[in-house]
Amino acid sequence: MNQHIQPPTSTASSRIYDILRKDLVGGRFAAGEKLAINALKEQYQVGLSPLREALNKLAAYGLLIQENQRGFRVPRLSRAELDDIAQMRLALEGMAFEQAIVHGDAAWEAELLAAEHRLKCADMTLDKDDEWERLHTQFHRTLVAPCGSVWLLRFIEQLHDQFDRYRRLGPKMPVIRQELDQQHHELVELAMQRDAQAARTLLDDHIRKSYDVALQCFLEHSG
Structure with missing residues (x-):
């Protein structure tokens, strides 16, 4: 029974x-x-x-x-792997963001504004704790959510987890961190304006800046 x-x-x-x-x-x-x-x-x-x-x-x-x-x-850290992950993020996440801007509706815009607001409230401190990490992940998920491909979202999720293994071990680098936090707001603005080309360009720069932080983790732990 x-x-x-x-x-x-x-x-x-x-x-x-x-x-x-x-x-x-x-x-x-x-x-x-x-x-x-x-x-x-x-x-x-x-x-x-x-x-x-x-x-x-x-x-x-x-x-x-x-x-x-x-x-x-636990997998070892590898510069070649980090570079590969970053390149795949640039390709897949950029593609998904462009498609999300094309297909996203008013409900997505509301969710994106809410996700950005929650993250901004958590950005008041540079001490990035587990709650900030959760909100940061949710923000990036929301950016690409309406891309229209379940498999693309799965790949991006996996890439984020692998990338974050490096980034979260990196130094604080407050100047870059502040630039990344500001870019979250700018990404939302471009999404609202439906400027897919400018949005992807900014997302590419966002990923590259985050890569700089992750790369420092690799250099510190392999030296």
């Missing part, structure tokens, strides 16, 4: 997947670190079955490397 009730392991697996994904992107584990299954079970208070399911999903997603049937390791 309970065959339609979702198994508790599925709920636990989804929960630990979300938590581990956030921690991996946020730099809680060192690049190249081997994850100890028993330590993770204790740390996250989760059973072996849902933990392994989450780890396998994270490996398929690219945030972990599965070395064999039992071992998982």
Whole structure:
């Protein structure tokens, strides 16, 4: 009679997947670190079955490397990989933003204004905490949301997570950070004006500036 009730392991697996994904992107584990299954079970208070399911999903997603049937390791930092990720962001995110400007409706404009307002309120401090990161991610998701391609959005989401592994470990660089914060407002203005060409040019510059921050992370951690 309970065959339609979702198994508790599925709920636990989804929960630990979300938590581990956030921690991996946020730099809680060192690049190249081997994850100890028993330590993770204790740390996250989760059973072996849902933990392994989450780890396998994270490996398929690219945030972990599965070395064999039992071992998982955090991917190492690589300048070549960072450059590749940044180039793909420029290509795919720019394309999605242009399409979003073409297809976005009044509801999208309202969501974009709201996302920018929430992020601006969080921009009052240069101490970028987890809440700012959440709002920043939501802002960039909203920018491209109506692009019309589910697969394009999936690829962009994955690229953001990989890119943020580098960026969040970078130095504060307040001058560049202030420029990036100002560009969030300018991106919204150009979107409202439906100026797709200028919007993409600005987004390209925005990604390149963020790359400069991420690159410093790589240089510091590889030196």
